[in-house]
Amino acid sequence: METFDYPLADCASESGLLELWARSKDKICFEVTGNSGWLTMEIPAVYGIRGSATQTAQVDMTMGTEEKSYDVAKDSFTPVGESADEQGRDHMLVEIRTSR
Secondary structure, X not given: OOOOEOOEEOOOOOOXXXXXXXXXXXEEEEXXXXXXXXXXXXXXXXXXXXXXXXOEEEEEEEEOOEEEEEEEOOOOEEXXXXXXXXXXXXXXXXXXXXXX
């Protein structure tokens, strides 16, 4: 797999960024470059993701011992975590994988 760069970006700086919506941090944006790759982190209470303009993504989230994966289309908002959970439980984002 190719090395992938996910620099944090100012959400107001440009369009087409990967946007994470979290109750704990509001909105977090990344500029996604390269052909494919992954980023591991822990961001609590993520409830929505808008895919970058050029990459599809898959995100892994946890809620206690449960794990859930979501597919995120290019340039499209996807409900994840509590907004996609029937019980509205908080989920922790633990990994993002992207590809062209």
